[in-house]
Amino acid sequence: MFARTFADHVVAAQPAAIMATAAAVAAVPAAIVRRSADTITVSEQNVFKGAVTSAIADGIYSTLVRIHANMSHDMHTMPGMPAGTLRFLPWHRLYLINFEQAMRAFEPTFFVPYWRWMDQNSIPGWMSNFTPTGVTDANGTAIPVRRKPGTSPDPASRTLPSSQTVQTTIMQATDYRTFTLAVEGAQPYGAHNLVHMWFNGTMSQVPRAPADPMFWMHHAEIDRLWWIWQQSHPGQAPNLTGADAVLDPWPETVSDVLLVDAASHPYSYDRAQL
Numbered sequence: 001m002f003a004r005t006f007a008d009h010v011v012a013a014q015p016a017a018i019m020a021t022a023a024a025v026a027a028v029p030a031a032i033v034r035r036s037a038d039t040i041t042v043s044e045q046n047v048f049k050g051a052v053t054s055a056i057a058d059g060i061y062s063t064l065v066r067i068h069a070n071m072s073h074d075m076h077t078m079p080g081m082p083a084g085t086l087r088f089l090p091w092h093r094l095y096l097i098n099f100e101q102a103m104r105a106f107e108p109t110f111f112v113p114y115w116r117w118m119d120q121n122s123i124p125g126w127m128s129n130f131t132p133t134g135v136t137d138a139n140g141t142a143i144p145v146r147r148k149p150g151t152s153p154d155p156a157s158r159t160l161p162s163s164q165t166v167q168t169t170i171m172q173a174t175d176y177r178t179f180t181l182a183v184e185g186a187q188p189y190g191a192h193n194l195v196h197m198w199f200n201g202t203m204s205q206v207p208r209a210p211a212d213p214m215f216w217m218h219h220a221e222i223d224r225l226w227w228i229w230q231q232s233h234p235g236q237a238p239n240l241t242g243a244d245a246v247l248d249p250w251p252e253t254v255s256d257v258l259l260v261d262a263a264s265h266p267y268s269y270d271r272a273q274l
């Protein structure tokens with residue numbers, strides 16, 4: 001599922017040691033810089049939409065959506081499953097990395113833009129008509145992409161979080177558990193849940209949400225908030241061990257994704273401010 005860039009030609013006369021070094025360098029995934037959905041160029045918008053369209057036709061997109069429908073991965077706060085709270089951020093960080101790498105098989109310059117939903121009242125204009133069809137769940141049933149933004153049955157979810165709210169209720173947390181509860185969904189300020197509910201559509205249904213491509217941009221923003229917070233709280237990390245620390249269905253553990261722009265997962269954000 002991971003797209004790797006390999007040298008497409010090797011000069012036969014090169015000494016074996018040099019060729020081995022060149023191959024090792026080429027096998028490292030290219031660094032990715034995620035940028036704001038509001039500022040990317042038209043051609044970058046088309047790369048995003050083109051990769052998603054191709055991945056849906058391929059079937060890999062539906063495969064990725066179905067991973068999020070499998071609650072056995074324990075990646076959200078749920079009653080009776082305390083590890084889910086602590087797994088939420090690292091699990092979704094790895095989910096985005098896997099999505100991004102899968103899309104790069106179709107569009108080599110693909111990156112997940114982050115959607116700065118703070119202080120907004122609509123999704124990025126270039127995404128408003130992009131509601132692709134063809135995604136199916138594990139039973140083969142079509143998942144339509146529907147949105148009725150700002151019409152949530154829950155009045156508290158009819159307005160997207162303000163930057164001031166994010167600053168005062170999320171970024172000022174001093175320990176990891178408080179931070180992740182605030183950013184995920186602890187009432188009344190949970191930014192992640194609130195944004196999902198704001199869509200009042202596919203995004204509001206956990207097992208189907210990633211069928212809407214806005215999912216990835218929303219989660220890139222959540223991941224970016226975590227990254228910003230991590231820089232001022234370097235000692236704070238989810239306290240998970242054993243099976244709880246394995247980010248299934250992938251083999252990586254929590255400690256493998258604590259560092260943004262690690263050599264193993266080279267991606268970063270262009271903006272370190274809210």
Ligand SMILES: [Cu+2]
Nearest residue numbers: 068075076092
């Ligand atoms: Cu999720």
